[in-house]
Amino acid sequence: MKRRRKEKMHKRINVIFCALVYTFLFLPISVIVVNSMNATTSKPYLAWKGFTLDWYVKLWDNTALLEAFGNTMIIAIVSTILATIIGTLGAVGMYKYKFKGKGIIDGLLYIPVVIPEIVLGISLLTIFARVDIPRGMLTLILAHVTFCVPYVIFNVRARLAGYDSSIEEASLDLGANRIVTFFEITLPVLAPGISGGALLAFTLSIDDVIISYFVNGQTMTYPLKVMESIKSGVAPDVNALSTIILIGTILFVILTQGNLFKKAK
């Protein structure tokens, strides 16, 4: 009897503790959502002046913000595609073939992952400046591909760990050439790892502040626009766009992994 009561109390403490952690994680997000519906028009846009949805309409007149968001999407899509192709090929190649310097490549992959982002950012900036590549869209994409590729490789590699290469041999024995085998046999098996890596690359790219901050030149991205607006106070339309993005991502997750909200496997 006593033991059961003790267990119940334990459980209650656990629930309260988890609720507190989730509150901590979601509190700033609720600030964003609430401030996106604040009728205030004076900087720093913090005093509550009543409820309005105007910002969700006015947002579409803020061309600078929309352009920055468009750039972010272009950079994220292009660098995700490039990183996924380079990463998938690399992971499969390193898994299948033995060659000199493989260990070195493997070690180098961890550099973008563990090194502080600011070091990667300034090192790319110095080299771009040295070889005179104009800073902008191109350098942003190159930088994003650089920090995304290792994550794609790790994801694909995790999938390769349980990969049975005899099915590839079977395909070759049956007369398919290497390229057909790669697309028809290898890729479908690795698909979950590839899509996991691509999703991670996309989210990393969209949210990147530090590295973009050094290599952007005059090109603005959405996070950099937020950084700029922080000095004078983040305007409600920026909050409105962030709210839309948040709802968009949650919907995306529900649609793609709907079973998540039903039951655990």
Added chain:
Amino acid sequence: MRKKHSKHEWKSNTLPSIVMVGPVTLLLLFLVVAPLIFVAVMSFCRTDQYYNVVYQFSVENYIKLFNADYVKIYGQSIIIALLTTIICILVGYPFAYIIARTKSKRKQLLYMLVIIPFWTNSLIRIYGWRSLLGTNGWINTVLQFLHLTDGPLDLLYKQGTTVLGMVYCLIPFMILPLYTAIEKLDGSLLEASSDLGAKPVSTFLEVILPLTSSGIFSGSIMVFIPCLGYFFVSNILGGGNSDVIGNLIERQFKSGNNWPLGAALSIILIIVTLILVKIYQKMGGDMESLGV
């Protein structure tokens, strides 16, 4: 015969291996190795009076690194990173434990709820903390409404505020590896331990903790190192009172315009990273678990 076979194999594998591994090799060489070497070279250069980089050997930047103001910030960065790491372990461990071992059907949802906040831009969330903690922010309003304090508390622009922001940004990197490590725990081991009469405390210290320590190590690396560089957190929440090494580097590359000095400061971060990763490997840490 055998030799011939292997030669044939080598030839037929060269082209596909170049096609597959070539792009990633070029990427790493030109966009990771070359830039880092160039930073090292630049750290030994100096600037002329117009802030242009002069490629002439000098150790002047490395002497400047010992400037008392800088040394103070190195110490401050390490304290901030250490506090952040400790808080992330103390909060993240029990939290990861509870959600990893829950029997609830909504376990997967609980896990996703840790990740979802991080799909909102990190700057705007940190700014959210600034408005929460301000004198007219929600937290002060609630505290005064409940008559817990008379006037608004001064919560912003302290070292503690920066630590809070760092914890907020980095805690998922602690929770996720811990979750993976704890989920792998074999429940029967814990039962065996308690059946054999071990108290919960000793089961934890002698069974659970050693089996999940890999998660703590990799989480700590993924929290401590970025902390030293996250200049935007201290910019937004610290108000110049709790700079980290990242702030020093950012200033040299933006407003200060002394790239060689910024490069020398970056070398400090590279060396700290190398040392910590070496220690991590010495303790049996697996590089692979730093990736995801």
